[in-house]
Amino acid sequence: MHPDTPSPRPTTATRAGFVTLVGVPNVGKSTLLNALTGERLSIVTERPQTTWRRVTGIRTDERSQMIFLDTPGLLEPRDLIHRAFMLEARRALSDGDVILPVLDPVDPLDRVRRTMLEELLAQLPVPVVPVVNKVDRATRERVDAEVDWAKELSELPAREVSALTGEGVPELLETLYGQLPESPFFYPADEIAVSPVRFFVSELVRETIFEDFHQEIPYATFCEVEEFRDGGRRTYIQVNVYVERSSQKGILIGEKGQAVRELGRRSREKIEEFLGTPVYLDLWVKVLPRWRKKRGELRRLGLPVPEHDD
Numbered sequence: 001m002h003p004d005t006p007s008p009r010p011t012t013a014t015r016a017g018f019v020t021l022v023g024v025p026n027v028g029k030s031t032l033l034n035a036l037t038g039e040r041l042s043i044v045t046e047r048p049q050t051t052w053r054r055v056t057g058i059r060t061d062e063r064s065q066m067i068f069l070d071t072p073g074l075l076e077p078r079d080l081i082h083r084a085f086m087l088e089a090r091r092a093l094s095d096g097d098v099i100l101p102v103l104d105p106v107d108p109l110d111r112v113r114r115t116m117l118e119e120l121l122a123q124l125p126v127p128v129v130p131v132v133n134k135v136d137r138a139t140r141e142r143v144d145a146e147v148d149w150a151k152e153l154s155e156l157p158a159r160e161v162s163a164l165t166g167e168g169v170p171e172l173l174e175t176l177y178g179q180l181p182e183s184p185f186f187y188p189a190d191e192i193a194v195s196p197v198r199f200f201v202s203e204l205v206r207e208t209i210f211e212d213f214h215q216e217i218p219y220a221t222f223c224e225v226e227e228f229r230d231g232g233r234r235t236y237i238q239v240n241v242y243v244e245r246s247s248q249k250g251i252l253i254g255e256k257g258q259a260v261r262e263l264g265r266r267s268r269e270k271i272e273e274f275l276g277t278p279v280y281l282d283l284w285v286k287v288l289p290r291w292r293k294k295r296g297e298l299r300r301l302g303l304p305v306p307e308h309d310d
C-alpha cells in the first residue's frame, strides 16, 4: 500500500446507549444488571426496596457499549424517602435510550400495578424490551401469562431470562444491540462503573445489614464512608451507619457489641473481595433522628429530593 493511502475505515459504526431497568421491588433488576455486565455492582437481597439509588454498570465489546441503569423498585410513595426513590427511577427512565421493564412471573402484578406500568411506559419515546425474569423458578403457564401481558407494554416481543442462572441473557444482549442507536462510546472501553469506590463500599455494608437484621432495621439504616485511607498493609475504611432511633442502635450493636462485630466481619469480607486488598473496617453506629424525613439527609445520601411537600 502506498504510504499516503488512508487506512481503510471500519465498515460498521459502533452502537452505544443507556439501558434503564425498571420494575416493582424484588423482581430481580439488580440481579439482572449484574448478569448483563458480568460484575457484582448492584446489591441484591431477598427483601423488597433494596436498591435506593441508581446504579450504573457498563458493558463494552468491539461493536457496542451498553450503559445499564438499575433503579429503585416502583412503588406507591408513602413518605419523602419513597418519593425520592421514585424521582431517582424517573430520571433514569428519561435517560434511557432503551427501557427494560422487568417482570416477575412468580409474583405477578395486580391490575392496578399493571395499569401503572403500562401508563408509565406509554409516555416514553424510546424502544421498550420487556423481560420476563426468574424463568428458572416459575411454571410455564406463569411465564406464558407474563409474556402475553407484556404485549401491552411494547410492540417488541418479551425476552425470557433467568438473571440468577444466566439463561437467556446472551439473547437479551443481542436484542438490546438491535435497539441501540449508532453512536461513539461514552466511556473508555475498560470502565465498568461510574460511581466512586466509596459508594460500592457503603452499599456492601448496607447489603449485609439487609441480610443480618430484620423488620424495619434495614429500612431505617443508611451507610456513608467517612474515611478511606490507602497505604500500609491494609486499607483503613471508616463507615458511619446511621439509624433513626437509639433502640435501633442498640439492636445493631447487640449484646457486648457482638452484632456489630459480626456485621463488620461479614461486610469486610465482601469489601476485600470487591477491592482485592486487605481492609481494616471500622463501623460507627450513630443516631440521626428521623433522617428519612429530612431533605438535607436524603440529599447527603445522594438522592434527588422532591421540591414540594405534595
Ligand SMILES: Nc1nc2c(ncn2[C@@H]2O[C@H](COP(=O)(O)OP(=O)(O)OP(=O)(O)O)[C@@H](O)[C@H]2O)c(=O)[nH]1
Residues within 6 Å of the ligand: 023, 024, 025, 026, 027, 028, 029, 030, 031, 032, 043, 044, 045, 046, 047, 048, 049, 050, 051, 052, 071, 072, 073, 074, 133, 134, 135, 136, 137, 161, 162, 163, 164, 165
Ligand atoms: N429464582 C430466581 N431468583 C431471582 C432471579 N433474579 C433475582 N432473583 C432473586 O430475587 C430477589 C430480589 O432480587 P433483586 O435483584 O434484589 O431485585 P430488585 O428488583 O433489584 O429489587 P429492589 O431493589 O428491591 O427493587 C433476590 O432474592 C434474588 O436472588 C432469577 O432469575 N431467578
Ligand SMILES: [Mg+2]
Residues within 6 Å of the ligand: 029, 030, 031, 042, 043, 044, 050, 051, 070, 071, 073
Ligand atoms: Mg435492586
